[in-house]
Every structure is written in structure tokens, then in C-alpha cells.
Amino acid sequence: MASSMIVNAPRVVPSIKSFDCQNHLAANLKLTCGIQASGKRVLVVRACQSRGGPVKKLGLSDAECEAAVVAGEVPHAPPPPPTPAAPAGTPVVPSLPLSRRPRRNRKSPAMRASFQETNISPANFVYPLFIHEGEDDSPIGAMPGCYRLGWRHGLVEEVAKARDVGVNSIVLFPKVPDALKTPTGVEAYNDNGLVPRSIRLLKDKFPDLVIYTDVALDPYSSDGHDGIVREDGVIINDETVHQLCKQAVSQARAGADVVSPSDMMDGRVGAIRAALDAEGFQHVSIMSYTAKYASSFYGPFREALDSNPRFGDKKTYQMNPANYREALIEAREDESEGADILLVKPGLPYLDIIRLLRDKSPLPIAAYQVSGEYSMIKAGGVLKMIDEERVMMESLMCLRRAGADIILTYFALQAAKCLCGENR
Numbered sequence: 001m002a003s004s005m006i007v008n009a010p011r012v013v014p015s016i017k018s019f020d021c022q023n024h025l026a027a028n029l030k031l032t033c034g035i036q037a038s039g040k041r042v043l044v045v046r047a048c049q050s051r052g053g054p055v056k057k058l059g060l061s062d063a064e065c066e067a068a069v070v071a072g073e074v075p076h077a078p079p080p081p082p083t084p085a086a087p088a089g090t091p092v093v094p095s096l097p098l099s100r101r102p103r104r105n106r107k108s109p110a111m112r113a114s115f116q117e118t119n120i121s122p123a124n125f126v127y128p129l130f131i132h133e134g135e136d137d138s139p140i141g142a143m144p145g146c147y148r149l150g151w152r153h154g155l156v157e158e159v160a161k162a163r164d165v166g167v168n169s170i171v172l173f174p175k176v177p178d179a180l181k182t183p184t185g186v187e188a189y190n191d192n193g194l195v196p197r198s199i200r201l202l203k204d205k206f207p208d209l210v211i212y213t214d215v216a217l218d219p220y221s222s223d224g225h226d227g228i229v230r231e232d233g234v235i236i237n238d239e240t241v242h243q244l245c246k247q248a249v250s251q252a253r254a255g256a257d258v259v260s261p262s263d264m265m266d267g268r269v270g271a272i273r274a275a276l277d278a279e280g281f282q283h284v285s286i287m288s289y290t291a292k293y294a295s296s297f298y299g300p301f302r303e304a305l306d307s308n309p310r311f312g313d314k315k316t317y318q319m320n321p322a323n324y325r326e327a328l329i330e331a332r333e334d335e336s337e338g339a340d341i342l343l344v345k346p347g348l349p350y351l352d353i354i355r356l357l358r359d360k361s362p363l364p365i366a367a368y369q370v371s372g373e374y375s376m377i378k379a380g381g382v383l384k385m386i387d388e389e390r391v392m393m394e395s396l397m398c399l400r401r402a403g404a405d406i407i408l409t410y411f412a413l414q415a416a417k418c419l420c421g422e423n424r
Contacts, residue, residue: 118400119400120396120419121166121419122165122412122416122419123167125408126406126407126409127412129149129158130175131174131194131195132151134148137149142299143303143304143371143378144375144378144379145378145414162412162416163209165413166419167413167416168208168209169209171214171408174195175219180220187220188217188220195254196250196251196253199256200254210258211258212258212259214260215268216244216261217244217247218263218309224309226317227239227317233311235317237265241272244261245268245272248275252279257284257285259272259276259286259287262292263317264292264317269288269338286338287366288343290339291327291343291345291353291357292318293321293346295321295349296372297346297349297373298371301372304371341363341364341366342361342363343368346369346372347368347409348373349373351399354399357403358402366404366407367399367407373395377392389418392414393418396411
């Protein structure tokens with residue numbers, strides 16, 4: 001049964017119109033007006049038996065409400081809830097003499113949201129997409145949920161899906177037919193090649209789409225290396241840079257917004273900047289793979305593009321995973337040569353490098369959550385060893401927390417759906 005109390009009301013009470021219960025009284029109170037046997041008007045306040053029903057209002061003016069409160073006629077709010085009991089056997093101890101208890105700022109979802117230091121949104125994602133010449137979308141065995149997309153149809157459909165949930169930046173990686181691969185990677189700067197054709201198609205369909213491209217020779221090289229290989233196995237630097245400049249200009253001519261040299265040759269950022277400017281592409285940005293490590297996390301990616309090196313490894317141009325300070329050398333060179341964005345690859349195993357560049361450079365920092373990171377989370381989810389969605393979102397948040405402004409991730413579409421509530 002609902003409890004009630006009686007409060008003396010002002011002598012002059014207008015006819016009942018409306019009274020904002022939530023603004024003037026605690027929620028879940030019911031107010032009625034009546035007349036006692038003595039003829040005195042009273043305000044009756046009852047606790048509601050049901051929540052969410054229509055609230056009747058008395059139509060008292062602000063002045064009348066204030067006069068009632070000044071006269072001590074204050075409606076009672078519900079009593080505070082009882083203190084929850086601790087389980088039996090809990091020791092009785094005096095409170096610790098703590099002036100600061102950090103848990104106070106974590107005590108409820110609303111409090112935690114108020115003080116969250118790092119936020120993430122679909123706008124932070126760049127979606128890597130694999131493309132090929134075929135009509136059909138071919139699944140990639142080592143990367144569940146990822147496909148080599150047919151450039152005419154599958155690519156357009158996947159970009160449309162991403163845009164629907166707020167992901168409007170992509171980066172393209174081509175699987176080039178073996179017959180077009182050469183030692184010097186000349187297909188890399190074919191204006192009618194797979195990447196330029198795909199860029200033109202996407203810009204025609206989605207003019208405001210932000211398109212990043214990969215600048216490197218490995219997808220086009222018959223040797224599978226990021227540069228031209230001399231007969232003694234040495235990857236030659238300056239001659240490779242010459243080819244990369246032509247590749248970057250070809251991509252810019254097709255409509256690329258950001259060209260991304262991932263080759264790790266010395267001096268390539270400055271040379272590409274000069275080549276772009278000379279061709280009138282001053283507006284095209286450069287995202288340099290500044291700290292790209294010779295990592296074991298790239299395996300699934302190389303399967304996706306069939307771009308494993310024919311011999312040896314990439315340790316003479318990609319960085320040693322043991323090195324930290326060397327990243328500063330690369331960052332300073334890229335900054336001085338005109339890079340617009342600095343990228344760290346891989347992502348999660350190199351959070352310290354992301355933070356290092358974030359603290360030392362004013363430029364935007366990108367992180368690449370690479371194929372190995374993606375596939376491990378996917379595999380753990382399939383085996384029910386982890387909660388895939390929670391681990392995915394935590395990993396992306398960690399990259400943001402470390403200092404990444406944008407994240408290249410194969411989870412872009414899936415994570416954006418989670419952020420938009422589609423997977424809830």
C-alpha cells in the first residue's frame with residue numbers, strides 16, 4: 001500500500017492544471033489536492049505504486065511553491081535506500097584513513113563515461129581492402145572474414161557497407177597477376193593498372209571517400225621484395241625510390257588522397273613529395289610507414305597478396321623489433337622530408353613506439369593493426385577462448401590510448417557496427 005502524508009497548502013490554490021513532479025519533487029510521488037473537514041486546503045503527497053504512469057500536476061506557480069517551502073511545508077522525498085549488507089563472515093574493520101579513493105570515479109557506468117580519457121569512433125578507422133582482377137570475392141584462409149574483393153563489384157559493395165556505419169577511409173592492396181610481375185615492378189605505375197582503375201571507380205561512386213594507397217614494389221615484384229633486387233641479393237635504395245616516385249604520381253593522378261610509402265627505403269618521403277609537387281599534386285598527403293618493423297605478424301597479409309619474398313627476408317630495410325630509439329631517427333627524417341602522417345606497424349605489440357612518436361612529434365600518428373593481430377583475435381574467438389568482440393574493441397582502444405589518431409584495421413567494419421550498436 002502506498003504511504004502518504006499531508007502538507008498544509010497555501011490558502012489560495014488554483015484549479016488543478018499541471019505540476020511538474022520531476023522538477024519540483026522527487027520522482028515517483030503522486031500529488032492530490034483535497035479539503036479537510038475544517039475546510040482547510042491540504043496537499044496530499046503519496047508514493048506512486050507504479051512507475052512510468054502519467055503524472056498529474058497542480059498548477060502551482062513558482063512563487064506559491066517557494067512560499068510553501070519557506071513555510072516549512074516541504075513534501076518528503078522517498079527515504080534513502082538501505083545500505084546493502086556484506087556477506088556473512090566479512091570482518092568488521094575501521095575505515096582506512098584515505099583522503100583519496102580513486103574508485104569513487106569508477107563507481108557507476110555514468111561516472112566512468114564522464115571521466116573516460118580516450119574515445120574511439122568509426123572516423124578513427126582506415127579500412128584495408130584487398131582487391132583482385134576477378135569477378136568474385138575470394139575468401140582469405142588465414143584471415144577469417146576478409147576477402148580478395150572483385151574491383152568492379154565486391155569492392156564497391158564493401159565500401160558502401162563501411163560508409164553506412166561511418167567508416168569513410170580505406171586503403172587498397174592489390175593482388176597482381178604473376179604474369180605482370182617483373183624485377184623492377186613496372187606495373188606499379190601503370191595508369192590503367194588495378195589500383196588506379198579501382199581509385200577512379202570509387203571516386204566516381206563516392207567522391208568524398210578518403211582513399212589511401214600503398215606505395216611499395218612487393219605486390220608487383222617477381223622477387224617479392226619492396227625494392228629492386230641486385231644480382232647479389234641486395235635491395236638497392238635509390239633506384240627503388242625512383243620507381244616509387246612514379247608509382248605515387250600514378251596513384252595521385254587516379255585520385256588518391258593519401259599515398260603511403262611502406263617500403264622503408266631511405267629518402268623516399270622527400271623524393272615522393274618533390275615528385276608529387278612537380279606534377280601539381282601539392283594537395284595529396286603522404287602517410288609514411290615511419291617505424292615499420294621486420295615483424296612475424298605479417299604472415300596472413302602475405303598470403304592475401306601472394307607476396308612472400310622469393311628469397312631471404314626484409315631485415316635490411318625494415319626495422320629490428322628490438323630497437324626503440326631508432327624509431328626517432330626515422331621519424332625525424334620523415335618529418336623533415338615532408339611527411340604528413342607517421343605510421344607505426346605492427347600496432348599492439350608496439351604501443352611503446354606509438355607513444356614515443358606521439359610524445360615527440362606534432363604530426364598525426366597512425367597505427368596499423370596488422371593481419372597477424374587480426375587473425376589471432378579471430379582464432380581465439382572461434383575457439384571460444386576469448387570474447388572476440390570485447391577483445392577487438394579493447395585492442396583498438398589501447399591503440400588510441402597509446403596515441404594513435406587513426407588505426408588501419410581489418411576490424412574497421414565490425415568495430416564500427418559495434419560502436420553504432422548494430423551488434424548489441
